[in-house]
Amino acid sequence: MIEVSHLSKHYGDFVAVNDLSFRLVPGDILGFLGPNGAGKSTTMKMLTGFLRPTSGDISIWGSDVWTDTLAAQSHIGYLPEGAPAYEEMTPLGFLNFIAEARGLSGPDRDDAVSKASATMSLESVLNQKIETLSKGFKRRVGMAQAILHDPDVLILDEPTDGLDPNQKHEVREMIKGLSKEKIVIVSTHILEEVTAVCNRVMVLAGGAIVSDGAPEDLLTLSRHHGAVTLELIEITEELTSAFQSLDGVDEVEREDNRLTLMPVSDVTDLFSRVMSFIREKDVTVTAAFVEQGRLDDVFRTLTEGDAQ
Amino acid sequence: MNIGVVLKRELSGYFATPVAYVFIFIFLVLAGVFTFYVGNFYERQQADLVPFFSFHPWLYLFLIPAISMRLWSEERKSGTLELLMTLPLSRWDIVLGKFLAAWLFAGIALVLTFPIWLTVNFLGHPDNGVILASYIGSWLMAGGFLAIGSCMSALTRSQVVAFVLCGFVTLMFVMAGFPLVLDIVRGWLPLSLVDVIASLSFLTHFNAISRGVLSLQDFLYFISMILAWLFATSIVLDLKKGG
Incomplete structure (x- = not known):
């Protein structure tokens, strides 16, 4: 001990x-x-x-x-x-x-x-x-x-x-x-x-x-915790704003051909909401997963303020 | 015993690199040069080793710092000091073990000068008792030099700085009985303290021993010199721990 x-x-x-x-x-x-x-x-x-x-x-x-x-x-x-x-x-x-x-x-x-x-x-x-x-x-x-x-x-x-x-x-x-x-x-x-x-x-x-x-x-602690990331063949402005206005989505981040949808803080079923939206709109998605959270995010948030 | 563990590793460390062989070679060559050319060994026509031993303090002045400079500086620089100090070894095990290894090494170099002893015995009938006493005295003096060097090496991570510091401090001790040092302190120190400083001279004590008189006083002088500087080494190591 x-x-x-x-x-x-x-x-x-x-x-x-x-x-x-x-x-x-x-x-x-x-x-x-x-x-x-x-x-x-x-x-x-x-x-x-x-x-x-x-x-x-x-x-x-x-x-x-x-x-x-x-x-x-x-x-x-x-x-x-x-x-x-x-x-x-x-x-x-x-x-x-x-x-x-x-x-x-x-x-x-x-x-x-x-x-x-x-x-x-x-x-x-x-x-x-x-x-x-x-x-x-x-x-x-x-x-x-x-x-x-x-x-x-x-x-x-x-x-x-x-x-x-x-x-x-x-x-x-x-x-x-x-x-x-x-x-x-x-x-x-x-x-x-x-x-x-x-x-x-x-x-x-x-x-x-x-x-x-x-x-x-x-x-x-990561702001990506519970976020849903989608890989798409083509991303249009229209699609992005459609996701943005989806109920339960707080914010949308774009990175190459990926969209990451951050949940509003108390939403836990974001993935199923997103999936039904995709089926409804018939969007072609090549991959979709729920983020565990990103350590480098957490690392930066926790340590940047304090370490001069 | 843990001192033995440290000593064994340290001593084998000397012989694992060319350092030991280069050192011994240079020591033997210089000892010979001083004895035969500077000391006029043959011309004196006397069967003794005075020309050999009288140069030892000067030889040690730059050869001993070469051994002692690596004692702690190298370990501090390579990071092995951290390893050594976090093993369950007491401070004295480490300080004494390392010192004894260096002292034994100096002893080995000294023993290897035996051809000079053979030569003088071949040429005449020297007093071998005096020669033995001189050898012991020389080794004790080497111990004093090394203990000072150990402390200087503990002060710094740079071997060059350790070398220079050790050379300077040992020079002060060698010359303590001479005007070079005494003139500096005479002006502002009470006479009794000047006498104390004069009595700390390596040369005075070594000369007494090399005349064949191995008195308890001179013996104790070198032993207490060694212990005092090793104690100082241990304090320096401790202070560095806190910083």
Whole structure:
């Protein structure tokens, strides 16, 4: 369990993190979402005991990060931003070092290292210097050292940044495949990542929480939530204004050969209304769907005002 | 022990890159040059290693910062410091482990000068007790240099700045007993403090040891020097955490 209360970090006059409080329980996969400079990395650095908070408390599985640092740190597996590693070492040497620093030795160490490298598919490069590895492999080495001791808490700072789509997919699958007994915190500015792996999303802007909830809830904040989008072969002015005057439609947006019809706030059956209108007027439609909501909309609305 | 874990990784790090070999090679070449050409090893017609050891403080002045500059600066720059400090290792495990690795490395370089010892034994009958004491004294002094370097490296993410800072501060300590430093402070410090500064000189303590007198006082001087600067390193790391 993680409890954060009134966590703040100031650099002189600059407020990097402003009064964060939250609580995480096993099974939570939390996504930290926010623009660059929103305080995601700073928060993670404080959670892992690397930076000292200006004020506030963090407790990890009952151990205070500042007064009982080593106990708290032994619960955490951490991938810092950019997956730093000792480049002159081989992944095998590096993972052995991390295992020993985590108090594993002999066969326990070897088991942990081989298990972590198997999970991250590192077997083929174990004896190659890290500096010669591709970005994807380096990231996997970083992930392997984070999961090595089977930690209760996994903190990953932009784990998929700079990876190709296949590698991104692998990392996401790995996170989703983790035991339900763990707490995972992932920071990202990639929106799809949040819906793909997280069951809780916290949007940060200007160092403060601007939204906290399930990814689905986040989508309902989008002005496109519940909107109906139609793909048409031909769009005429006439048609657009006909849709505009349809009962339940608040606004019509046009984008290439698509029309998006926003519902009036309390209307929930817009799709069936639109479909019967189409049948009635005999309009040729190539595709029609209900929008879940657009994350980039939400992201912008939530973060633009606050992040100067 | 966790100090051992850090030490092992750090020391193997030296030998994983050409840095270690280049350093040892340059150290041995320069030690030889100083001894035979500048120190007039043969011309003196004496079976001792005074010309060899008397140049060590000057050799260390620019070679030790070359070892110590990377201790923390490199880790801070590459981001591995964040990794290291979030592992369940205590601050002292890390500070001492890294320092001991660097000190052992300097020791290895020092031990590799043994051909000079063989030479002097081949040519005459030196007092090997004095030579052993000088070796120990030289290694202790290297430790003092390295501890200062560790603190300077913790201050900055730039290895060049760490090198220059370390070179300057160690020069001050080497010269502490000499007019270069004493003239600066004499004008405005009470005499007792001037004496304290003079007594902090690396050279004075090293010269005592290299004459073959390994007194407890000189030994304690270098050990407390090392501990004080390592403590300062730990404080600097802590301050950087808060900032």
